[in-house]
Amino acid sequence: MSAGQSSPTGPDLVQGISVDALADGQMLVGHVGQDAVLLARRGNEVFAIGATCSHYGGPLAEGLLVDDTVRCPWHHACFSLRTGEALHAPALSPVARWQVELRDGHIFVRDKQEVKEQPGSKTRAAHSESSPEKIVIVGGGAAGFAAAEKLRREQFQGRIVMLSNDDAAPVDRPNLSKDYLAGTAQDDWVPLRPDSFYRDSGIELELRTNVTGVDVRSREVVLADARRVPYDRLLLATGAEPVRLSIPGADLPHVRTLRSLADCRAIIERAKTARRAVVLGASFIGLEVAASLRAREIEVHVVAPEKRPMERILGPQMGDFVRALHEEHGVIFHLEDTASAVDGRTVKLKSGGTLDADLVVAGVGVRPRLALAEKAGLAIDRGVVVGHYLETSVPGIYAAGDIARWPDLHSGENIRVEHWVVAERQGQAAALSMLGSREPFAAVPFFWSQHYEVPINYVGHAEKWDDLTIDGDVASRDCVLNYKRNGRVLAVASIYRDIESLQAEVMMERGDCTALATAGSVA
Numbered sequence: 037m038s039a040g041q042s043s044p045t046g047p048d049l050v051q052g053i054s055v056d057a058l059a060d061g062q063m064l065v066g067h068v069g070q071d072a073v074l075l076a077r078r079g080n081e082v083f084a085i086g087a088t089c090s091h092y093g094g095p096l097a098e099g100l101l102v103d104d105t106v107r108c109p110w111h112h113a114c115f116s117l118r119t120g121e122a123l124h125a126p127a128l129s130p131v132a133r134w135q136v137e138l139r140d141g142h143i144f145v146r147d148k149q150e151v152k153e154q155p156g157s158k159t160r161a162a163h164s165e166s167s168p169e170k171i172v173i174v175g176g177g178a179a180g181f182a183a184a185e186k187l188r189r190e191q192f193q194g195r196i197v198m199l200s201n202d203d204a205a206p207v208d209r210p211n212l213s214k215d216y217l218a219g220t221a222q223d224d225w226v227p228l229r230p231d232s233f234y235r236d237s238g239i240e241l242e243l244r245t246n247v248t249g250v251d252v253r254s255r256e257v258v259l260a261d262a263r264r265v266p267y268d269r270l271l272l273a274t275g276a277e278p279v280r281l282s283i284p285g286a287d288l289p290h291v292r293t294l295r296s297l298a299d300c301r302a303i304i305e306r307a308k309t310a311r312r313a314v315v316l317g318a319s320f321i322g323l324e325v326a327a328s329l330r331a332r333e334i335e336v337h338v339v340a341p342e343k344r345p346m347e348r349i350l351g352p353q354m355g356d357f358v359r360a361l362h363e364e365h366g367v368i369f370h371l372e373d374t375a376s377a378v379d380g381r382t383v384k385l386k387s388g389g390t391l392d393a394d395l396v397v398a399g400v401g402v403r404p405r406l407a408l409a410e411k412a413g414l415a416i417d418r419g420v421v422v423g424h425y426l427e428t429s430v431p432g433i434y435a436a437g438d439i440a441r442w443p444d445l446h447s448g449e450n451i452r453v454e455h456w457v458v459a460e461r462q463g464q465a466a467a468l469s470m471l472g473s474r475e476p477f478a479a480v481p482f483f484w485s486q487h488y489e490v491p492i493n494y495v496g497h498a499e500k501w502d503d504l505t506i507d508g509d510v511a512s513r514d515c516v517l518n519y520k521r522n523g524r525v526l527a528v529a530s531i532y533r534d535i536e537s538l539q540a541e542v543m544m545e546r547g548d549c550t551a552l553a554t555a556g557s558v559a
């Protein structure tokens with residue numbers, strides 16, 4: 037998906053429109069000069085903010101009004117209608133705001149406003165009695181970046197040191213299996229922020245820096261070169277790493293995994309001359325890689341042990357749909373099979389077959405990077421155990437993102453997920469906690485996956501369900517799937533039903549998992 041800004045559409049809002057043209061609870065898009073402006077009405081109040089989501093350019097007017105906010109239909113970012121502030125990741129930048137004047141039964145929009153800081157933010161950071169002086173973040177991914185950015189947005193004046201063993205500054209990782217790998221995204225789409233951002237924001241980003249230990253007594257992290265970096269608060273956001281194959285040939289140069297920008301570039305380099313690729317594993321990443329390689333017109337075979345791709349997470353109907361979708365695009369599946377060996381030219385299958393391959397990508401799952409936390413003696417339970425404020429078992433040390441197992445308020449279970457938006461929102465929540473806030477992490481989990489032109493959105497968390505109901509038709513790409521246990525909706529997957537997906541998120545936030553409402557705004 038790309039930002040689709042073209043010539044302005046809708047009414048010229050400087051000239052004004054009749055108040056009657058905008059009913060209570062409705063939105064419309066007009067323009068002020070060349071800027072597309074979203075006009076939204078709540079009772080007698082009318083708001084005007086930028087019409088395009090600052091994440092991937094989603095059309096906010098097709099999203100959902102919730103109180104005095106609007107949520108983006110594509111990836112559930114949320115903006116304040118009053119200030120334009122980005123309230124929920126994946127949006128990290130505000131949208132513009134305009135003055136609205138109601139006069140003679142008409143609405144006029146003018147005077148673009150600078151975005152204000154979040155109300156109360158300075159106060160919160162400045163007045164917290166135990167405000168830290170130095171915060172160290174281990175990890176330069178979704179959670180680490182979102183935490184650092186949030187700390188500065190909250191006017192934290194102390195030092196922020198971000199240590200990452202990657203050689204690239206934080207990147208838009210989801211793009212690495214999608215547009216960037218497919219060759220349809222430019223290089224400058226990939227960094228979350230330009231290099232100057234870190235300098236200008238006073239975020240001391242140290243790349244190629246491996247943290248090997250945490251000395252919890254002296255409150256220092258230990259680096260591979262034996263340097264010690266003291267902290268007042270520490271955030272561990274070390275993410276996950278791809279599971280490596282343990283079959284003969286797994287370390288050959290044309291056998292790759294995908295996590296970092298460097299991994300992605302190595303695959304692209306191979307893809308330039310490859311004619312046949314084998315993807316091992318029908319995971320989200322594996323299948324997104326398959327789609328991107330098909331976009332490069334490479335023959336793609338997918339080998340996976342399951343009967344249906346994604347059945348365990350999305351159920352059989354969505355599994356069949358995803359398989360059919362990839363087959364329509366020429367992917368050849370070898371299901372209920374695994375690779376037993378790879379050599380320079382072929383992949384041998386357990387079933388006895390052999391596939392030619394000059395590129396092999398293993399997408400057989402990821403493992404949270406827990407070594408640091410384990411060594412430091414933090415409580416571990418298939419992840420780093422954190423409480424409602426994302427603090428670990430050691431006071432002053434927090435964890436967020438793919439490594440964190442947190443008490444999810446919605447399912448009532450301790451869960452760990454590997455979702456981009458969750459990692460960002462946890463990074464932000466951990467930032468607030470480190471500044472002394474006492475707001476529990478309460479976001480409903482959300483992820484999306486993109487296969488060719490088809491996006492799949494998923495809210496909530498259902499590891500197991502006893503009932504799966506479908507509204508619409510999966511094959512027609514127009515559906516909402518409710519995953520229920522004991523009559524309660526735990527998760528909702530959807531294709532091209534963005535409003536229902538957003539409504540499900542709001543209902544879950546409000547603890548109403550039995551009534552998922554019909555389209556419209558949520559007051």
Ligand SMILES: Cc1cc2nc3c(=O)[nH]c(=O)nc-3n(C[C@H](O)[C@H](O)[C@H](O)COP(=O)(O)OP(=O)(O)OC[C@H]3O[C@@H](n4cnc5c(N)ncnc54)[C@H](O)[C@@H]3O)c2cc1C
Nearest residue numbers: 175176177178179201210247275437438454455456459483
């Ligand atoms: C190709 C790809 C596509 C994806 N697509 C989607 C998607 O479409 N939707 C979705 O919801 N999710 C997607 N995900 C998952 C999502 O990217 C992750 O959930 C998210 O990145 C997790 O954020 P994190 O901050 O926990 O970890 P990461 O983003 O992995 O960041 C971890 C950071 O820690 C650093 N690090 C680790 N150990 C150390 C150490 N010892 N010392 C110093 N630094 C260290 C790493 O270098 C890295 O910078 C995708 C993931 C991949 C790989």
